[in-house]
Amino acid sequence: MFLAIKEIKHEKLRYALITGMIMLVSYLVFILSGLSSGLQTLNSAAIDTWGANAIVLNKDAQLSLPQSVVNTPDVNKATATGGAKLVQFGGLVKDTAGHKESVQVIGIDQKEFIYKGLKIENGTKLTADNQVVVSDNLKVDGFKLGDNIKFANTNITAKIVGFTKNANLNIAPVVYTTIANAQKITQRPGVVNGVVFKDAKPNVSNLHTSKVYAINDFVNALPGNSAQTMTFNFMIGFLMVIILIVITIFLYILTIQKLPNFGVLKAQGVATKYLVKNTLFQSFLIAVIGVGIAVILTTITALILPAQVPIFISASYVAVTAVLIIVMSLLGSLIPIREIVKVDPYTMIGG
Amino acid sequence: MANLELKNVSKVYGSGVSQLTALNKVNFAAHEGETVLIVGPSGSGKTTFLTIAGGLQTPSTGEVLINGSGYSSTNKNEQSALRLNKIGFVLQAYNLVPFLTVAEQFELVDKVKQNNMAAERFEGVLDTLGIKDLLAKYPKELSGGQRQRVAIARALYADPEYILADEPTAALDTNRSLEVMSLFNQLAHKYQKAVIVVTHDQRLEEKADKVYQIIDGQMSLLKDKTE
Numbered sequence: 366m367f368l369a370i371k372e373i374k375h376e377k378l379r380y381a382l383i384t385g386m387i388m389l390v391s392y393l394v395f396i397l398s399g400l401s402s403g404l405q406t407l408n409s410a411a412i413d414t415w416g417a418n419a420i421v422l423n424k425d426a427q428l429s430l431p432q433s434v435v436n437t438p439d440v441n442k443a444t445a446t447g448g449a450k451l452v453q454f455g456g457l458v459k460d461t462a463g464h465k466e467s468v469q470v471i472g473i474d475q476k477e478f479i480y481k482g483l484k485i486e487n488g489t490k491l492t493a494d495n496q497v498v499v500s501d502n503l504k505v506d507g508f509k510l511g512d513n514i515k516f517a518n519t520n521i522t523a524k525i526v527g528f529t530k531n532a533n534l535n536i537a538p539v540v541y542t543t544i545a546n547a548q549k550i551t552q553r554p555g556v557v558n559g560v561v562f563k564d565a566k567p568n569v570s571n572l573h574t575s576k577v578y579a580i581n582d583f584v585n586a587l588p589g590n591s592a593q594t595m596t597f598n599f600m601i602g603f604l605m606v607i608i609l610i611v612i613t614i615f616l617y618i619l620t621i622q623k624l625p626n627f628g629v630l631k632a633q634g635v636a637t638k639y640l641v642k643n644t645l646f647q648s649f650l651i652a653v654i655g656v657g658i659a660v661i662l663t664t665i666t667a668l669i670l671p672a673q674v675p676i677f678i679s680a681s682y683v684a685v686t687a688v689l690i691i692v693m694s695l696l697g698s699l700i701p702i703r704e705i706v707k708v709d710p711y712t713m714i715g716g
Numbered sequence: 717m718a719n720l721e722l723k724n725v726s727k728v729y730g731s732g733v734s735q736l737t738a739l740n741k742v743n744f745a746a747h748e749g750e751t752v753l754i755v756g757p758s759g760s761g762k763t764t765f766l767t768i769a770g771g772l773q774t775p776s777t778g779e780v781l782i783n784g785s786g787y788s789s790t791n792k793n794e795q796s797a798l799r800l801n802k803i804g805f806v807l808q809a810y811n812l813v814p815f816l817t818v819a820e821q822f823e824l825v826d827k828v829k830q831n832n833m834a835a836e837r838f839e840g841v842l843d844t845l846g847i848k849d850l851l852a853k854y855p856k857e858l859s860g861g862q863r864q865r866v867a868i869a870r871a872l873y874a875d876p877e878y879i880l881a882d883e884p885t886a887a888l889d890t891n892r893s894l895e896v897m898s899l900f901n902q903l904a905h906k907y908q909k910a911v912i913v914v915t916h917d918q919r920l921e922e923k924a925d926k927v928y929q930i931i932d933g934q935m936s937l938l939k940d941k942t943e
Contacts, residue, residue: 367823371815372815375815376815626814629807629811634798634828635796635800636793636796639828710772711767711772
């Protein structure tokens with residue numbers, strides 16, 4: 366590794382540029398994946414917090430919870446095997462101070478697992494129809510514990526008794542209320558939109574007009590979710606390919622410039638293996654430094670970005686992506702390495 | 717014992733009408749403590765001789781022996797190891813790794829090879845070559861002559877059995893050329909190395925123990941002071 370380190374130290378600008386380039390592209394990948402995860406979180410964080418793995422929806426609802434109406438016999442069958450009823454609708458809420466916000470209202474049953482698993486960050490769980498637990502994102506919009514919120518187009522009000530984290534659905538904060546209150550607001554008494562299960566394969570059979578779906582299918586069918594996820598994944602994929610190409614080009618040019626030196630070193634008996642190891646180590650080193658700086662910058666960026674920007678940096682995702690970029694860098698150095706293996710010392714001394 | 721011997725070595729490139737005989741039944745011997753000069757015009761076969769003697773190419777026919785053992789039939793890795801352990805190359809260009817200081821050029825030899833010249837003995841080489849004060853400098857900070865002397869020192873540091881120099885004075889003026897040749901002569905005698913210098917510069921003949929001439933691939937002994 367002697368040659369690799371000495372060369373980097375001597376050619377600081379050259380290697381700083383390559384490292385900087387790897388750093389910038391990695392940073393872009395991390396930020397894009399952070400935004401992708403952030404948006405995904407906004408889409409389906411509430412579902413993740415329930416720990417649900419399956420959902421019963423009306424067969425004709427095309428996996429859309431608000432469009433689904435599960436008939437009472439099916440609801441009874443589903444809840445009898447551990448399901449939790451949901452009533453969902455999108456709407457507007459405003460508090461007495463005039464703060465307004467589009468939300469997703471979700472009615473839940475106090476005897477079922479969603480209610481039981483609800484983690485309260487501030488305040489308490491709801492215990493009555495005129496109480497709600499809301500997403501802590503609403504704090505940013507000025508909503509506070511004890512505020513009375515009014516549901517748009519109704520005269521129904523409820524008091525915020527608690528805030529809960531990661532409560533978002535369809536890129537809107539969630540307002541949890543009772544099933545009865547939700548049905549009252551929608552003026553659809555007795556209507557249940559869906560029943561979720563923790564069990565991925567719930568023991569529910571003979572449903573009349575409903576069907577059990579995997580929760581991932583339901584999440585993927587959330588409006589815009591697939592298009593958004595695929596767009597980000599394509600961008601990240603393209604960036605990975607760009608990293609591979611750019612690193613290959615940079616290392617190729619550098620290696621070609623050094624071929625006469627490699628030729629002379631080979632003529633002097635320096636083994637090709639030693640030169641290859643040094644080149645691989647050099648690629649590894651600049652990739653690790655570039656990716657390392659990008660991770661630090663990403664962390665700082667995530668900390669200083671305003672709360673309205675949906676960014677979610679997952680340590681495990683960053684770690685996997687970082688390793689992937691480093692592997693890409695090593696792959697990118699394979700073509701230049703081929704040149705080192707091929708270089709004939711005989712031609713380098715005028716043969 | 718001869719350090720290096722070529723017996724009836726021929727090298728033929730191409731075939732049919734484009735066939736070229738670069739070396740034709742060459743016989744050559746260089747002993748430890750000798751400076752051997754190989755002179756000849758451009759295209760006479762000097763570089764082919766050097767690359768075959770240095771294990772960079774194999775002859776079409778004939779044998780190359782080092783201390784009596786043939787190595788023409790060895791594989792590339794073995795030839796590489798042989799160059800590392802027994803041969804010191806001094807080339808006319810790209811002699812030194814540009815991003816290493818003079819001291820690091822020797823450190824590199826330590827990284828790839830064990831049993832290099834002992835420190836005390838090497839101090840003497842540095843003194844002889846007058847490069848002790850240049851250890852912290854990079855090649856680009858050295859003059860052509862200084863670079864050549866560092867290259868010679870690097871070749872010696874690996875403690876090879878023989879040194880092959882390819883046009884080592886090509887970039888030097890007459891005085892410097894004679895100085896370098898005297899240095900080779902001095903090193904050959906002092907460190908008991910066989911120094912083989914390939915050149916088209918006939919001014920250097922007076923400094924050599926033996927002079928071979930190579931013309932159209934045929935080698936002949938012109939002068940031998942050792943007899």
